[in-house]
Amino acid sequence: MFTSIDSIPNLGSIIDASIYPYAKMRAYFLDNVSNTPAQIYRWQLLYDPEPELALNPALGFTFSALTDSLQQGQNVEFAIAIENISEFDMDSLLVHYWVEDEDRNRTYLPYVRQDSLRSGEVLYDTITFDTENYPNSNSLWIFANPTNDTTGLQDQLEQYDFNNIAEIKFNIAVDEMNPLLDVTFDGLHILDGDIVNAKPTIKISLDDENPYLLLSEDMDTSNFQVFILKPGATQYTQIRFLDGTGANIMYWTTATGPDNKFEIEYPVEFAVDGTYKLRVQANDKSANLSGEMAYEIEFEIINRSTITNLLNYPNPFSTRTQFVFELTGSVIPDQIRIQIMTITGVVVREINEDEIGPLRIGRNRTEFWWDGRDQFGDPLANGVYLYKVVTRINGLDVENRETDADNFFKKGFGKMYLMR
Structure with a gap:
């Protein structure tokens, strides 16, 4: 029978556990009458015991960042067994995970409170986090049933906490490789x-x-x-993706897979003739530039539709020759044919647009090679042959544009030499 003389029914009423988490009991017995103090037969502390959990990697441990092969941005997976090693049930379990970077900045990883951890049970759960913001040396921390930073108390009462916390160091390889920039005009790479x-x-x-x-x-x-440098300008004009109303100037397609290619299309109309210059600089998510210097290319715009005189190369030739010419404007001729004739004006071979191959505005080199044979496939004799090109757009002849090569032509006719 507990009495106020020989017992303390509620020790918490006289000792504040938040101030005195540890206590030692002492008893003093006096007998001032017969000087024979009572002997203790039994002295015991009756309490409700608290559970005890511990990190137990022997029951389960996974960490994908234990090697240095992980690249920046790669996901890391981590799991460690948390075991209730006591005979008493734990209430709903709070676990804190955080990453401490090389500058000792702490970032907590989201993880919801788990269900109660009963006696003998094990929690083995996998967390995943992105390493984009964790280059070089880092530490991953786990604290099961953590201590509150304000009160200094654990989330739940427990016997010990030294076996609840762990630090795992890891290193993430920094992305230092430059991305590759590519620029084409109508699907083709151009020369300066x-x-x-x-x-x-x-x-x-x-x-x-x-x-x-x-x-x-x-x-x-x-x-x-x-950026675009326009004819006669001294400063570049930056090209934005959207105009002031939010309409697209340039269109983009984001990367969707491990190829990691971001693409931009810029449909533009250059209304003024002259020489332009395009400048492009880009970087990846690690701020690696596409090159130490920005990509620059100079190009010429001529709005009217013209064609230069055709030059055949090689000339003279023995086995075959092809034709080189330039088109300007924005419309591809719908009719083009090359006529080859003798010096007396007899047409011996006519090459149509199907044989010439695809055309483009700018520099053209025909896919077709003439092998010195006539329309019937018979080899022609050695000697000088004349040739000329006929081009039309919507039934109208395309204007001939003067170049330095015109010295090799007379009244639109060029000369080639067949020497077998």
């Missing part, structure tokens, strides 16, 4: 100074080798800077 379509579609693509830091967001347009 080339004539191009007055209404081209300029395509810009950035290909990053990192399959984890994907250029997959609309905001990645900020990684591109596109």
Whole structure:
């Protein structure tokens, strides 16, 4: 029977556990009458015991970042067994995970409170986090039933907490490789100074080798800077993706897979003839530039539809020769044919547009090679042959544009030499 003389029914009423988490009991017995103090037969502390849990990697442990082969942006998986090693049930379990970077900045990883952990049970759950913001050396921390930073107390009462916490160090390889920038006009790579379509579609693509830091967001347009230097101008004009009303000037397609290629299409009309210059600079999500210097290309615009005199190469030739010429404007001729004739004016071979192959505005080199045979496939004799080109757009002859090569032509006729 507990009495106020020989017992303390509620120790918490006289000792505040938040102030005195540890206590030692002492008893003093006095007998001032007969000087024979009572002897203790039994002294015991009756309490409700608290559970005890511990991290137990022997029951389960997974960490995909234990090697240095992980690249920046790659996901990391981690799991460790948390075991209730006591005979008493734990209430709903709170677990904190956080990453501490090389500057000791702490980032908590989202993880919801788990169900109660009963006696003898094990929680083995996998968390996944992205390493984009954790280059170089880092630490992953886990604290089961953590201590509150304000009160200094654990989320739930427990016997000990030293076996609830762990630190695992890991390293993430930094992405330092430059992405590849590619620029085409109407699907073709041009040379500096080339004539191009007055209404081209300029395509810009950035290909990053990192399959984890994907250029997959609309905001990645900020990684591109596109400029045009117009004829007679001294300063570049930046080309924005959207105009003041929100309408597209340039269109983009984000990366959707491990190829990690971001593509831009810029359909533009250059109304003024002259020499332009395009400048493009881009970077990936790790701020690696596409090159130490910005990509620059100079090109010429001529809005009217013209064609230069055809030159055949090689000339003289022995086995075969092809034709080189330039087109300007923005419309491809719908009719083109090359006539080869003797010096007396007899047409011996006529090459039509199907044989010539695809045309483009700018520099053209025919896919067709003439082998010195006539219309019937018979070999022609050695000697001088004349040739001329006929081109039309919507039934109208295309204007001939003067060049330095015109000295080799007389009244629109060129000469070639067949020497077998």
